Amino acid sequence: MAQLRRDYPRFVQRGAVVIAIGPEDEETFTRWWILHRMPFLGIPDPKHKIAERYGQQVRFFQLGRLPEVVVIDKQGYIRLKHRGVWMSDIPTNRELLKFIEEINQEETGEKKPKKG
Numbered sequence: 001m002a003q004l005r006r007d008y009p010r011f012v013q014r015g016a017v018v019i020a021i022g023p024e025d026e027e028t029f030t031r032w033w034i035l036h037r038m039p040f041l042g043i044p045d046p047k048h049k050i051a052e053r054y055g056q057q058v059r060f061f062q063l064g065r066l067p068e069v070v071v072i073d074k075q076g077y078i079r080l081k082h083r084g085v086w087m088s089d090i091p092t093n094r095e096l097l098k099f100i101e102e103i104n105q106e107e108t109g110e111k112k113p114k115k116g
Helices: 002-013 026-035 049-053 093-108
Strands: 019-022 041-044 068-072 078-083
Touching (some): 002 093
Parallel strands (some): 019 041
Antiparallel strands (some): 068 078
16 A cells, blocks of 8 residues: 555556555544545445455455455456455556556557667
């Protein structure tokens, strides 16, 4: 979450909407969200309805839900679904930002010149 907060402006520049979904109840989630000044959307999911909808895995021996990153394009299609196999298994912001740039280029028909 800290890396998303740090680079949030870079996601916004690319037209991305960041939404984090947590397993806590609304009160606990909201308190944590405010304390850590998260600039993007956050949704508490204590009954795991959203997690189940996207097939997010839960491993009780690893203290709950494993991280999952889903990138959905402007037409509503899932373009990337990364399911972590341990708690710190998430794509870097750099990887996600590059992927979002590629989607944006596809949608606009623009090609970015290669460096070299």
